[in-house]
Amino acid sequence: MNFIARFLFELQEMSLLAGRSARGIFKKPHYVPESIAQMDYIGVGSLTIIILTGFFTGGVLTLQTYQTLESYGAVDQLGYLVSISLVRELGPVLSALMVTGRVVSAISAELGSMVVSEQIDAMRALGTDPIRKLVAPRILALLVTLPLLTMISDVMGIVGGWAVSTFLYGLPSQMFLNSVRDGITTDDLIGGIIKPLFFAFLMGTIACHKGLKTEGGTVGVGRSTTSAVVMASIIVIIADFILARALQLILGTQT
């Protein structure tokens, strides 16, 4: 079994899982309480880390770009630069990575333990499709919550940037906020919401796939968790590049 065949096999398995879970989202039976419980865990549970990372990312972005902009005498564009960076790139990607670290690992570990302890097999024996019962609600919850978390991250980032520019650099607060308002367009916001949707689907698929493919007892759970987080992070960043390019073309922001 060579590397290419393994890679193709993984891809195939993941695609099939993604297809089945997508069907599971739209077709009955719907496991609504399970979905809501996952949204609570993924969304509300991740709120703290999202707020903190968003705030400090915006702050550090302002901290680092202020001096460069000052040398060009373009400090009034600070809010523009910070908000564009956050809304277009940093917000979606950092939120996705944070959620990957917190949620993908959790999903992968949970499903892995269930596989190892043969709960999945038991579920199948009882006539419940584990993909619809376990995978679809988790992917749905990610699809719903990740864009929301991204928006919160964006806002917190702008707040962080505003705080640093106002309290650390003494920039008039209105100057920062005006350039934010002038800078952000609807296209940026649309792009900032489309990206997390893709990320959520990819992350959920990878987490569930790795969890369900766990082999080799408790050691295998740890391995599958690690590989799920690593793979999800890499895929998020690669997908971000391709999505950024695609959105530039679709929304016409390419210069």
Add this chain to the structure above:
Amino acid sequence: MPKSTKNIGLSELRVGLLVFIALAVLVVLIVNATGELNPFKSHLHLRARFADANGLREGSDVKLAGVKIGKVDRIRLLSPSEVGTGPTPQKIETFLTIDTKIDGVPATDRIRSDSTAQQAAPSILGSEMIVNITPGTPLGQPVTENFLLPSTAGSTMSDLATNGTELAQKLSKLSDQLNEVVKQVREGKGTVGRLFNDESLYNNLNATISDAEQLANQIKSGRGSAGKFLYDEALYNNANDISANLKKLSADIAAGRGTAGKLVESDEMYNKINHIADRVNHSMDQIDQIIAGVNAGNGTLGKLVKDEAIYNDARTAIARFNTTTSRIDSLVAGAQRGEGTVGKLITDESLYNNVNNLSSEGVKMIYDFRQNPKKYLTIKFQLF
């Protein structure tokens, strides 16, 4: 789903392969949507020489009339033997890679031998430079591979800065002069200074305006000639009367009444004047004839005017008269000097004395005669 991953054939990886190929195609399409990465694209290579790279580097854009058509492939320094002479010798050579087709038209049709290459700065910030090529005209030939494009000096930031400095110096000089003018104006010197600082013009204008206002008010109230002119109807009535009279007069004239009417309407006067003019004309003709005769020397007057004999006679007579006069002059002079009979007569007093004596003797004699007439009146008749 195969339970073991030890031995799986390609037939069991159909979905994986399909997904992989689909994703690969999608990624390639998205990343290369603008067609930048095309290994099959053919290129046209051109060269251009400049005095200085000036921030131009490998990978800089090449634009045709501002539209990107290629990139700078390579830049090399010319060897000393290749460097031309002149005020700004060209020291570098750039190799330009240009798309073979630009908007569906072959590049060689757009870039022709009369196209020129310039360096241009796309932005004020940074030292980024591009090569801009001007589109060729139908007069030029299509360029060939490795054609050396003629280059013209573009405007770089340093040129701009140099020009700006000169301009600033001139402006500074101008502003100094303006400062001086403004200072003088502020001090109230000159016409403009007075205009700004001296209030008399304002006061005069103010007074004039108030006078004008007053005048207008007076006129409005119908006072004075102008007021009467505007508000009193007498002038209008008079003018109306006059115009009525004039109208009547013209009607009379038109109808041929009165002298003027006759003059205008009757032909008699005209005929008479015409007749007089004829006669005057006739008289003038006769006078013309006479003058012609005189000119021709006919008749007494003609002779008088044209014949020189009279003139010559008169000349001779005058000369003789002159001679006579001079002789009389000398005669009189001689007489004055007492020469000759007449001179003696005039100058010698003896004749006078003799005559005087004679007269006194005569008186005595007459006295004697009266006393003794018989003495003298003894008439003796003697008959032989």
